[in-house]
Amino acid sequence: MKQIDTIIFDLGGVLIDWNPEYVFFDAFDGDKEKMQWFLDTICTSDWNENQDAGYPLAQATLDLINKFPEHEQHIKLFYGDWEKMLGGTIDGTVKILQDLIQSKKYKVVALTNWSHETFPIAQKRFEFLGWFEGIVVSGDEKTRKPFKDIYEICLNRFNITPEKSLFIDDNLRNIEAANTLGINGIHFKNSEKLIQQLKNYNIQLS
Incomplete structure (x- = not known):
């Protein structure tokens, strides 16, 4: 790996x-x-x-x-x-996001299925959406997960090597699609389990 x-x-x-x-x-x-x-x-x-x-x-x-x-x-x-x-933030995962960004060891981006008409509402409400190096919003791209082209948009836009990347999503369908492009994936269940899953990739949090 x-x-x-x-x-x-x-x-x-x-x-x-x-x-x-x-x-x-x-x-x-x-x-x-x-x-x-x-x-x-x-x-x-x-x-x-x-x-x-x-x-x-x-x-x-x-x-x-x-x-x-x-x-x-x-x-x-x-x-x-x-x-x-x-409903609000999933606080445990936001803390993980914060730790990963503050470590300065990783490029951290987002890839979301979201209407371009409603995404600005979320941006106003959730400050952490401004922490990412960039966000690929499906509605802006006129495609969505699990279609191959949205993953390629993300890889190309942020100069990502698939085999060196790790994608975290709560939908197994989207993880399996990412895997076909060589992207490593974690099927998200909860924040506590995510910490353990990250350790499998030698990613330690503070």
Whole structure:
């Protein structure tokens, strides 16, 4: 194994707690079954990921209302109340990020599936997003993980050698895609386990 010189962080689910349930649990009056049906059937993760790849939020909302007019009120909530889906920071991982940057041993960047329309909201709220050497936002690039081209954009933009890089993401699908390009990967579960996983790559934290 080559020595790691670059660490690539995913954001949502790794450093930022984002969950549509923060909006829809109340919208469905605490009925988890109805909420889950709506998120599995109407405002699905696949639908949201299309906007992560640059599709306009207003058009996506209109498309879905045309398809499911009886759910118009709840569909409008998805992006209308999107900011309320940001639950806060995942503090343990933010501390790890801070330690890695302060060590000055690594290039530290981010690669995120995120709409270019909503990402500025997160930038205003989370100071640590300014700590990275750079961030590749899928919505800006009009593509997203797990497609090969977004990883290549990240590698080329920041002059990263795949075999010397380590990618941390909470979605195994995205890790497996990175692996095909020679990028080492850690499937994120929680901050405590991440510390141990980093040690496997000879990365010690203060």
